[in-house]
Amino acid sequence: MVSTSLPGGTWTLGDLPVTRFGYGAMQLAGPWVMGPPADHGGALAVLRAAAELGISHIDTSEAYGPHVTNQLIREALHPYPDSLHIVTKVGANRDQQGGWPPARDPESLRRSVHENLETLGLDVLDLVNLRLGDAAGPQPGSVAEAFETLVGLQQQGLIRHLGVSNATPEQVAEAQAIAPIVCVQNMYNLAHRQDDELIDALAEQGIAYVPFFPLGGFSPLQSSVLSTVAARLDAAPMSVALAWLLQRSPNILLIPGTSSATHLHENIAGAALSLSDDDLAELDKIGR
Numbered sequence: 613m614v615s616t617s618l619p620g621g622t623w624t625l626g627d628l629p630v631t632r633f634g635y636g637a638m639q640l641a642g643p644w645v646m647g648p649p650a651d652h653g654g655a656l657a658v659l660r661a662a663a664e665l666g667i668s669h670i671d672t673s674e675a676y677g678p679h680v681t682n683q684l685i686r687e688a689l690h691p692y693p694d695s696l697h698i699v700t701k702v703g704a705n706r707d708q709q710g711g712w713p714p715a716r717d718p719e720s721l722r723r724s725v726h727e728n729l730e731t732l733g734l735d736v737l738d739l740v741n742l743r744l745g746d747a748a749g750p751q752p753g754s755v756a757e758a759f760e761t762l763v764g765l766q767q768q769g770l771i772r773h774l775g776v777s778n779a780t781p782e783q784v785a786e787a788q789a790i791a792p793i794v795c796v797q798n799m800y801n802l803a804h805r806q807d808d809e810l811i812d813a814l815a816e817q818g819i820a821y822v823p824f825f826p827l828g829g830f831s832p833l834q835s836s837v838l839s840t841v842a843a844r845l846d847a848a849p850m851s852v853a854l855a856w857l858l859q860r861s862p863n864i865l866l867i868p869g870t871s872s873a874t875h876l877h878e879n880i881a882g883a884a885l886s887l888s889d890d891d892l893a894e895l896d897k898i899g900r
C-alpha cells in the first residue's frame with residue numbers, strides 16, 4: 613500500500629507505485645560520500661524513519677561509500693516491504709581521492725549490478741539508472757554500448773526498470789530508441805533550470821524526472837528571492853525549494869538527502885507548502 617499522506621501524492625515508475633516524496637541516501641555515507649558515517653545508529657534511524665513515514669522510493673548507489681549506503685539500507689530495512697522500491701545507479705567508481713571516475717564498460721556495469729544486488733540483499737533491482745557524464749555534468753557521446761549492456765541484464769531478470777542519469781536530452785532519446793526508460797535523474801533545482809524543456813517533454817511521455825541536488829547538494833541553495841519568498845510564507849528556504857519542485861511538474865519525484873531525522877521531518881512538512889501563482893512567478897526569476 614503506497615502512502616498518500618506525503619506531499620505530492622504518488623507516481624508510477626514503470627509498474628511500481630511510489631510516493632513522489634522519496635529519500636536520497638547519499639548523505640548517509642562519511643564526508644564527501646567516502647567511508648562510514650560518524651553516527652552509524654543515526655544513519656539507520658533516518659532510514660527507518662523514512663520508511664515509517666511512508667516514503668516508498670529510496671535512491672542510492674554502490675558508489676556511495678563505496679558500498680556503505682547500500683549496506684546501511686540493508687541493515688536498516690531488510691527484509692524490505694513490498695511497497696518499498698530502492699533505486700540504484702551504476703556507471704561510476706570511486707578513486708582514492710574520492711573522485712567519481714566513469715566505469716561504463718560492459719564488464720564494470722555487470723560487476724556493479726551484481727554488487728548492488730549483493731549489498732542490498734536483493735534478487736532483482738527495481739530500477740537501475742545508468743550514470744553518464746562526469747562530475748562536471750552531462751557530456752555528449754553515445755550511450756549505446758553501456759545502455760545495451762543494462763538491457764541485457766534486464767533481459768536476464770536482474771533489473772526491472774531502467775533510467776539514465778546525468779544525461780543530455782540526446783542521450784535520453786538514444787537510450788529510449790534502444791529500450792524503454794522510466795526516469796531521468798539529472799541535476800535540477802530552483803537555481804539550475806537547464807532541463808526545463810526536457811522535464812516537460814518527459815511529462816508528456818509519462819516518464820519521471822528525478823532531480824538530484826534538489827536543495828543544492830554540497831552548496832545549499834542561496835538566493836535573495838528565495839529568502840524573501842520564504843520569509844513572507846514564514847517557511848524555511850529548503851521547504852520552498854521542495855514545494856516548488858513538486859508544483860513545477862507532476863512527473864517530478866523528490867529525493868532530498870539528509871543525515872538528520874529532524875531535517876527529514878522538516879522537509880516532508882515543508883514540501884506540502886502551497887505556493888501561489890505570485891510566489892511561483894517570483895521564484896521563477898531565480899533560474900532564468
Ligand SMILES: NC(=O)c1ccc[n+]([C@@H]2O[C@H](COP(=O)([O-])OP(=O)(O)OC[C@H]3O[C@@H](n4cnc5c(N)ncnc54)[C@H](OP(=O)(O)O)[C@@H]3O)[C@@H](O)[C@H]2O)c1
Nearest residue numbers: 636637638671777824825826827828829868869870871875
Ligand atoms: N545521479 C547522480 O549523479 C547524483 C548526484 C548526486 C546526488 N544524487 C542523489 O540525489 C540525492 C539528493 O542529493 P544530495 O543529498 O546530494 O543533495 P540535496 O538533497 O540537494 O541536499 C542535501 C543537503 O541538504 C541538507 N539538508 C537537507 N534538509 C535540510 C534541512 N531541512 N535543513 C538544513 N539542511 C538540510 C543536508 O544536510 P543534513 O544531512 O545535515 O540534513 C545535505 O547537506 C542524493 O542523496 C543521491 O541519492 C545523484
